[in-house]
Amino acid sequence: MNRKFFVDYVLCVARGAVWGNFVNMRSLQENGDLKVESKIEEAVAPLREKIKDLEKSFTQKYPPVKFLSEKDRKRILITGGAGFVGSHLTDKLMMDGHEVTVVDNFFTGRKRNVEHWIGHENFELINHDVVEPLYIEVDQIYHLASPASPPNYMYNPIKTLKTNTIGTLNMLGLAKRVGARLLLASTSEVYGDPEVHPQNEDYWGHVNPIGPRACYDEGKRVAETMCYAYMKQEGVEVRVARIFNTFGPRMHMNDGRVVSNFILQALQGEPLTVYGPGTQTRAFQYVSDLVNGLVALMNSNVSSPVNLGNPEEHTILEFAQLIKKLVGSGSEIQFLSEAQDDPQKRKPDIRKAKLMLGWEPVVPLEEGLNKAIHYFRKELEYQANNQYIPKPKPARMKKGRTRHN
Numbered sequence: 001m002n003r004k005f006f007v008d009y010v011l012c013v014a015r016g017a018v019w020g021n022f023v024n025m026r027s028l029q030e031n032g033d034l035k036v037e038s039k040i041e042e043a044v045a046p047l048r049e050k051i052k053d054l055e056k057s058f059t060q061k062y063p064p065v066k067f068l069s070e071k072d073r074k075r076i077l078i079t080g081g082a083g084f085v086g087s088h089l090t091d092k093l094m095m096d097g098h099e100v101t102v103v104d105n106f107f108t109g110r111k112r113n114v115e116h117w118i119g120h121e122n123f124e125l126i127n128h129d130v131v132e133p134l135y136i137e138v139d140q141i142y143h144l145a146s147p148a149s150p151p152n153y154m155y156n157p158i159k160t161l162k163t164n165t166i167g168t169l170n171m172l173g174l175a176k177r178v179g180a181r182l183l184l185a186s187t188s189e190v191y192g193d194p195e196v197h198p199q200n201e202d203y204w205g206h207v208n209p210i211g212p213r214a215c216y217d218e219g220k221r222v223a224e225t226m227c228y229a230y231m232k233q234e235g236v237e238v239r240v241a242r243i244f245n246t247f248g249p250r251m252h253m254n255d256g257r258v259v260s261n262f263i264l265q266a267l268q269g270e271p272l273t274v275y276g277p278g279t280q281t282r283a284f285q286y287v288s289d290l291v292n293g294l295v296a297l298m299n300s301n302v303s304s305p306v307n308l309g310n311p312e313e314h315t316i317l318e319f320a321q322l323i324k325k326l327v328g329s330g331s332e333i334q335f336l337s338e339a340q341d342d343p344q345k346r347k348p349d350i351r352k353a354k355l356m357l358g359w360e361p362v363v364p365l366e367e368g369l370n371k372a373i374h375y376f377r378k379e380l381e382y383q384a385n386n387q388y389i390p391k392p393k394p395a396r397m398k399k400g401r402t403r404h405n
């Protein structure tokens with residue numbers, strides 16, 4: 001039975017009982033046996049207790065939240081907080097006992113990712129696009145709002161640029177006005193197709209400024225520039241996380257990134273689509289590691305950029321084979337033409353994060369992948385029940401060629 005219906009039903013029965021008792025009591029009073037008020041109180045008291053219990057059971061539906069004193073509790077804004085990474089960060093900060101405001105325009109974020117917090121006194125969800133200014137009072141801002149998957153950010157490059165430039169200006173303006181600290185979710189894409197391997201924070205990168213990825217790569221690069229301009233000129237406290245490839249539950253089934261594509265294809269017995277020869281490399285971190293790194297960075301005194309990623313590097317072909325094995329799938333591996341400007345190598349140098357934050361990833365790749373596979377299996381069931389089977393989204397191809405999956 002639906003909860004609201006249940007509560008309405010209980011209240012209705014309660015009112016009926018009270019009214020019935022009231023009528024009875026009226027007659028009693030007329031007979032002069034007892035005072036109406038005391039009888040009503042007698043009848044209502046147990047019902048009041050029942051309603052209290054019901055209310056308590058509703059507040060207990062939330063994951064456990066620590067109690068923080070006023071002094072330690074922060075008001076935290078997470079832009080893009082209903083997205084894949086943002087929603088896991090929301091969970092951590094809520095469970096740590098902070099007050100969290102999630103702002104999302106739901107382009108790639110989903111209400112489902114944070115619905116378990118709706119109604120909690122420490123939580124607020126605002127449907128808002130960061131391209132428009134926002135006026136709220138907060139102590140910290142995690143600025144994550146932006147599509148992060150290549151097909152998503154290439155879908156509307158102008159919007160991606162606006163989100164990362166105007167959106168970041170708006171959030172820095174807010175940070176300046178209210179004296180909040182801002183953490184920018186930057187990306188390994190600022191290193192482009194790197195000529196230095198592994199990539200450390202001092203490397204300036206190798207980005208094609210007019211290629212299909214530029215809207216995101218250059219958007220994030222200028223977002224970093226803005227952070228340091230606000231820090232130098234206005235004294236805003238900034239933190240910059242350069243996030244490397246991340247995966248885990250709540251990635252959108254239609255996300256188009258390699259992990260969700262390969263798992264989805266393996267689970268459905270379809271060919272795993274490797275773009276190019278599969279010799280390009282990536283290093284994947286599990287989302288909980290990233291979230292711990294983001295919180296450690298925000299609360300550190302490190303204002304220069306910090307890489308957050310797992311340095312365990314694999315070729316994409318190795319990755320396809322591993323996912324096939326873990327899923328137990330008989331899918332073939334299909335080689336398609338390579339994506340334009342696709343970085344050929346990527347692996348974070350995380351010495352700075354280890355030294356300055358005491359942070360390093362702890363979730364082994366296979367353990368993380370098994371959790372993601374479990375999640376996607378459940379999602380497929382959910383989608384099937386809703387009669388919608390998602391298809392992996394293709395990335396932009398070289399020279400405008402159409403990709404067939």
Ligand SMILES: O=C(O)[C@H]1O[C@H](OP(=O)(O)OP(=O)(O)OC[C@H]2O[C@@H](n3ccc(=O)[nH]c3=O)[C@H](O)[C@@H]2O)[C@H](O)[C@@H](O)[C@@H]1O
Pocket residue numbers: 148149150187188189216243244245246247256257258259261262273274275276280282316339342343392395
């Ligand atoms: O996962 C992430 O966190 C990162 O994803 C993307 O970076 P990219 O490395 O291109 O991520 P994917 O789209 O997952 O691609 C990884 C590699 O797999 C390949 N790929 C992707 C999808 C597919 O079906 N098949 C396939 O071979 C791509 O060509 C690429 O070489 C974003 O640009 C980054 O900002 C983001 O941090």
